[in-house]
Amino acid sequence: MYDMALNRMLPTSEFAEDQPLGHFILTAHVMHRALPIGAFISSAIPLASTFILRRATVYPITMLLLRSNSTGALVSLGVGGAMTLGRMWGREDIEWKDRSWRLLRNTGQTQLDDFSAAGLMVGALLGAAGRGSLPLWRGAVGGAGLGTLAGTVTFMVWKSTLGKKS
Template identity: 65%
Template sequence: MALNGLYPTSDFAEDQPMPHFILTTHVVHRTLPFGAFISSVIPLSSRFIFRRAAAQTLPVSTMLLRSNSTGFFVSGIIGLGITFGRMMGRDDIEWQDRSWRLLRNSGQTQLDDFSASGMALGAIVGTVQRGSLPLWRGFAGGAGLGSLAGTIAFVTWKMSSSKKEGK
């Protein structure tokens, strides 16, 4: 069963339950892979391109988990700001319409499912592989990296399946 199948949906947009929750969690969820990308590029470039001495002291996995744990929370806060900044003063029907369309868009729900699965797996792996980092850093950093991995897996899968179909 798809993760988006857990959200209640209606036949009509104006009857959509929980629109604020659905739209907010969706936008926050979509900002996480972007935050993970930036949170990965910065320490990796510091280590491998600029060869900074401070970046050479930690293992790459610890460095990525530490950076991505911060990026996880920062991008989540940015996602909240984006949602409420865009939807401030909007009527409930607009929240309902946007959340209803998200749940009815098969490509978007597939992406969300891939990303959420990657985030769950990444949180587990990050927790196990955290090394000397606190538990929360391993969990959050792994979840962020997992959301990015799930998003990349979805894009790769979509591109390869469209090439097979000749599109």
């Protein structure tokens, strides 16, 4: 099976009913998957405003993207948590364990999570370094959101071209 970098840090069991940390794993997964969606939307707004509507900006586009994506990332995390809570409200513990166990055992999903997590780390570092006059947290969080989007897109390109052989 594919060597899952993120999943080596999470405990997995042989059977779904024995899966530890089911609530945490499922909630963290959904919140992590919500980040690239939020980054896409948060990037479209300043890009459309700048290039399509031709609004004059006093900030470089990188600062606009980092600022917009820092807000978008925080909103995405909240929406992801709320989505999980809404979907799983009143469900039995075994359902949480089963869904999290399936996520950890799904090779394609874990590959996507690894690409996205790598993008998150690189994006956070680059965002913090290139934030300009933005606060450090905005640069790091905005870069992390953009990084998850970049990691997701990279995975999709890799899977559609090179990944078919594996």
